[in-house]
Amino acid sequence: MNRTIILYGLGLAAMVTILKLIEYKYFVRQLSLEFYLAVVATLFAGLGVWVGRKLTYKKVIRVSGDFKLDESMLERLGISRREHEVLELIASGLSNQEIADRLFVSLNTVKTHSSNLFLKLEVKRRTQAIQKGKELGLIP
Amino acid sequence: MNRTIILYGLGLAAMVTILKLIEYKYFVRQLSLEFYLAVVATLFAGLGVWVGRKLTYKKVIRVSGDFKLDESMLERLGISRREHEVLELIASGLSNQEIADRLFVSLNTVKTHSSNLFLKLEVKRRTQAIQKGKELGLIP
DNA sequence: ACTTGAATCATCCTTTCGGGTGAAGGATTC
DNA sequence: GAATCCTTCACCCGAAAGGATGATTCAAGT
Numbered sequence: 554m555n556r557t558i559i560l561y562g563l564g565l566a567a568m569v570t571i572l573k574l575i576e577y578k579y580f581v582r583q584l585s586l587e588f589y590l591a592v593v594a595t596l597f598a599g600l601g602v603w604v605g606r607k608l609t610y611k612k613v614i615r616v617s618g619d620f621k622l623d624e625s626m627l628e629r630l631g632i633s634r635r636e637h638e639v640l641e642l643i644a645s646g647l648s649n650q651e652i653a654d655r656l657f658v659s660l661n662t663v664k665t666h667s668s669n670l671f672l673k674l675e676v677k678r679r680t681q682a683i684q685k686g687k688e689l690g691l692i693p
Numbered sequence: 694m695n696r697t698i699i700l701y702g703l704g705l706a707a708m709v710t711i712l713k714l715i716e717y718k719y720f721v722r723q724l725s726l727e728f729y730l731a732v733v734a735t736l737f738a739g740l741g742v743w744v745g746r747k748l749t750y751k752k753v754i755r756v757s758g759d760f761k762l763d764e765s766m767l768e769r770l771g772i773s774r775r776e777h778e779v780l781e782l783i784a785s786g787l788s789n790q791e792i793a794d795r796l797f798v799s800l801n802t803v804k805t806h807s808s809n810l811f812l813k814l815e816v817k818r819r820t821q822a823i824q825k826g827k828e829l830g831l832i833p
Numbered sequence: 834a835c836t837t838g839a840a841t842c843a844t845c846c847t848t849t850c851g852g853g854t855g856a857a858g859g860a861t862t863c
Numbered sequence: 864g865a866a867t868c869c870t871t872c873a874c875c876c877g878a879a880a881g882g883a884t885g886a887t888t889c890a891a892g893t
Contacts, residue, residue, distance in 0.1 A: 679880075805870085
């Protein structure tokens with residue numbers, strides 16, 4: 554953070570210096586004030602974008618919380634609501650029996666759902682399903 | 694994305710217009726060129742920061758990258774290097790046999806490591822170990 | 834009315850996991 | 864040298880997971 558502020562200051566200083574040099578040597582009497590202003594505005598807007606990126610990069614990374622489900626991926630893979638629900642519970646670390654209890658269905662039903670899920674995700678284990686589900690944006 | 698670009702353009706246009714008005718009405722003959730430049734530069738740098746934030750916000754969220762291992766947590770829980778290694782491979786979706794092949798040890802060894810790991814993490818399943826490992830900053 | 838897909842449950846069978854226990858070799862520390 | 868920790872491996876056993884297959888119900892569409 555301190556580093557970026559210092560860099561920002563140095564960048565500003567360098568900019569001003571360069572502009573001064575340009576001002577006194579070439580442009581000031583050859584080009585219009587409007588053009589000169591446009592150049593300054595563009596340069597500093599660009600600098601601002603760069604600095605803004607540097608300043609907000611790390612902050613945003615920490616936040617990075619809000620997960621948005623990729624529903625198009627669900628459709629593409631033909632994953633039903635129930636199967637997705639099972640995937641979420643698998644990822645939360647529950648056993649098939651616990652999932653069955655939570656969804657008020659039988660163990661066999663959960664096993665069927667998970668088997669179909671593994672087929673659609675092209676995986677062989679629930680741990681792989683977790684991994685792939687995250688990659689595809691199906692679970693947080 | 695298109696919206697931000699349009700906003701950016703409108704912002705620039707508005708800025709230029711305002712500057713023009715100011716230029717022809719008040720400042721141009723009362724203040725030095727340096728001061729005028731500084732105002733322009735600051736305004737546009739600020740605008741750039743704002744635009745930069747808008748432009749990079751969504752992109753950065755998806756990255757959500759650099760993971761830093763919490764080694765103090767490993768020590769606190771008494772998790773050895775090998776056990777942590779096994780945890781990483783478990784989280785990547787490998788079976789115990791696959792982990793054994795990758796580490797050039799026997800299946801029994803992997804089972805011992807994972808069992809000790811589960812004790813230290815206070816979990817009962819590998820899926821829970823993945824979940825808790827992520828919470829504690831032991832794996833990405 | 835017929836088809837289709839989802840959700841549900843079942844049975845059989847194999848593989849994988851996980852718990853418990855013991856033990857041997859190596860490195861470090863006291 | 865004894866104690867401790869890590870790593871390695873083994874055997875046994877029960878629980879959980881996974882594959883294959885078939886069946887029923889029910890709602891939605893055609």
